[in-house]
Amino acid sequence: MFGDIQNHWAQSQLQSWIDSGILTGDDDALIHPDGALTRSRFMGLLNLAIGSGGDAGLKFADLLPEAADGSDWHPDRNITREEALALVAKLDELDPNATDSLGAFSDRADVDANLEPYVNAAIARHLLPHYEESDQLLPDAAATLAESVVLLQNGLANSSKYFFPIGVWLQSTQNAAAYKAIGVNLYVNLFDPMTNQDLTNLQNAGMKVITDLDRDSAFAGENVIYADYLPPDEPDNAQPDGSGGYGPPVAPQTLIDEYARRKQERPNTPIYLGLGQGVAWPEWYGRGADTGNTAVYSQYAQAGDVLGFDVYPVNSTDEANGGPAGKLWYVAQGVDNLTGYSNGQKPVWADIETTNYESNPGHTPTAADVKAEVWMALVHGAKGITYFAHVLSPFQEAGLLADNAMSTAVSAINRQVQQLAPVLNSPTVNGEVAVLSGNKDVQVDTMVKHEGGATYVFAVGMRDGGTTAKFFGLAGSEAEVIGEGRTIPIVNGQFSDDFAPYGVHLYRIPDSQAGGLSSLQIDGAAVTEWTSGVQFKQIEMPYSTDSVTITADAADPQAEVSGTGEKPLQVGDNVFIVTVATDSGTATYVLNVRRQSDAEPAGEG
Structure with missing residues (x-):
């Protein structure tokens, strides 16, 4: 010191x-x-x-x-x-x-x-x-x-632009400074009622907290409060019946009524609802009578302003009935499901495993596993993450902090997430960048953002296998691979990169100022919704169409247009690139013309 x-x-x-x-x-x-x-x-x-x-x-x-x-x-x-x-x-x-x-x-x-x-x-x-x-x-x-x-x-x-929620679940505030040092900025739920010492610990560390404000009402007006926590945790699971057994999950209407009462008392305070792994795995047997019932989740979603869920694939031993054991992509699946259950109207947070909490041999998350789960969640639209830091057997509350290697890895992940907070908090751009994986068994999912004069492409391999991914629809001359100390040339609006199993790469491409097309046609039919700059469009063609003719006109009569003409089509994806070169740079238009098989109906994507 x-x-x-x-x-x-x-x-x-x-x-x-x-x-x-x-x-x-x-x-x-x-x-x-x-x-x-x-x-x-x-x-x-x-x-x-x-x-x-x-x-x-x-x-x-x-x-x-x-x-x-x-x-x-x-x-x-x-x-x-x-x-x-x-x-x-x-x-x-x-x-x-x-x-x-x-x-x-x-x-x-x-x-x-x-x-x-x-x-x-x-x-x-x-x-x-x-x-x-x-x-x-x-x-x-x-x-x-x-x-x-x-x-x-x-x-x-307090910044809506520069603050991205990175939470830790049910930890003592005595460790607030230590968690702050590894990039955590939020406590999610407190085990015991909040005290003045908790308040001091949180304030000194610059931490926010989500806590049950019925229980901790004396602190409802403090600036450390991020949201009200609606108990119980995992209400969609079968609930203890008080006699050593389990009864049904909490009825959604019970939570909806409690949500309404709390909002009436504290209308400006968001309410957090934390659900279980049934969000990602509906056949989770821990749901009791509701196992397999997905309809209830659209009702549960009405009982919170912020919706969280947990699923821990590395720790899981459940393989039957589509269980999550070893399937890291269940984190992304849970984000997708809960986003759908709430009609995309509420922020979804994902819980992330960091320890082998049952001390089962072979079920310890690696740093690469944690990074993949975090970025799978973020690429699929999670608006916050919460780390599960316990070891339950033998019990160790701050198991994450006790593991120097993992806490160092989590610190690096958090630092990168927080540095990218303005990007993550900006609107997602759909349909602009496309990616094709060289390994048909490994899909590479992406999120695209525009922020601060650059395009960001966040990409993650969604399966436990390597692949080479080709990205289309990009302006500029090179992509910076954030945090890796390398750049990749962009040629004709595309570049390729290798992905390790569950690999994560984050790209930054400075925006191009090149002019674009005034029109583009396929077989004389206009391809609409083009604007200047980088564009991607997928077109469906029937099996009977074995070639197309691409024509294009540049907005600048002095520009040079390339990539047009008659193009043969094979069944499946056919990627064609039209470029417009001017003195100020090159604008790129990527067409993925998908020729359907003989059995598929015709249509346009």
Whole structure:
């Protein structure tokens, strides 16, 4: 520990940032927590915390133009308290019309009028409670390192763009700092009623919590609360009958009624509902009388604002009746199912195994297994993940933390997920990029996003086998493979990459500014819904069509169009690429013309 943070009011928060590598000391092993911060260092800490930097980093003048002279943001000036508060409020997109919270400060008149709405919004959200301990805000005073760390930590935890929920299930808050150090930012459920010490532990670590607010109602207004937890856990499983046996699952209507009552009491607090592995495996025999009944899940989905589920394929020994044993893709299947049960209207979270919780030989998850499960969930649309960290036999609550190799691996996964939070929180783009796997037994699933001037393609092999995947519909000259220190050339809008069993690759492709087509036709029929840039389209053709003629016109009359003409068709997939080359780059159009077999009906995809 650095000597000058011992017994400091922000010791826990500073230590958390030291452990995560964001803060480093000087040659004398000092942090100088009460020293002033320049604007430049404040922005450096912010960008380190969100895993950004360089040209892609957030800019002071963009976030707080009120305090900059155009593009000159005076980086060597100390950042003031009011500037730091206003900047984080803008980062979090807080309501500048929040109820007045500055009345308790005797010097509120000293707050810059242009910044006051945002300063007020930050104080109203209690982003820096330390300031609220005094009757003076001192808005023009320089913000210290300690104040900045706590403000940024709390601000990022409240950001809809930069916060991605990474939870841990049913753990003691005594380990909050240790979990924070490996990238966890949320506690999901507390075993015992919440205490003031729990609150302190969570606040010091910058953690949110989902807890039963009927039980823990005294803490309902605290800024650490993320959601209300609706008990019991896994209500879709057969429930203990009190006599050593099991009765039916909790009736969905019982939960729906309880949800309605809680929403009436706390209308602005989301409610979390955690379901069992029947979501991913409907034939799960632990559901008792409801085994195989999927209809009830659309009813259960009405009893929560955030829907979670668990399935642990590596730990599972269930192979009969389509059991999940060894089938990591059941995590993705559960996300798909629960998304469908809620009609895509509610965020779905997936629980992820990290330990051999029953100590069964041969059922210990590897780092690669955990990474695959996480990214299978995310690629299929999960909006949060929760780690199961226990070892049940012999019992060890923080089994994840006790396993140095796994906690290191989980830390790396979490760091990457959190760095990509703005991307993951952005809208998913459908139909733009296609992938064909060279191994018919290994499907490669993808998620495509546009964020910050780049296209992101997140890809994961969905089976326990290797393959080479070919990606189509991409602009630019190369794809950066995130976290792997390599790039792949993009030629004619496509590239290939090798996938190990359950392999994960994450790609970033800077956006192209090339012009595109004004029209494209197949056999004289227009292919509609094209726009400038990269496009992908799948067309179905009947078996009787053994060739097609592709014609195209560029929007720029000086552009060079290639890839047109008469094309023979084989049964199955036929990939044709039309490119439009201009001085500013190349736009790529990918057509997958699927010729049906003799037995299939005709139609267009």
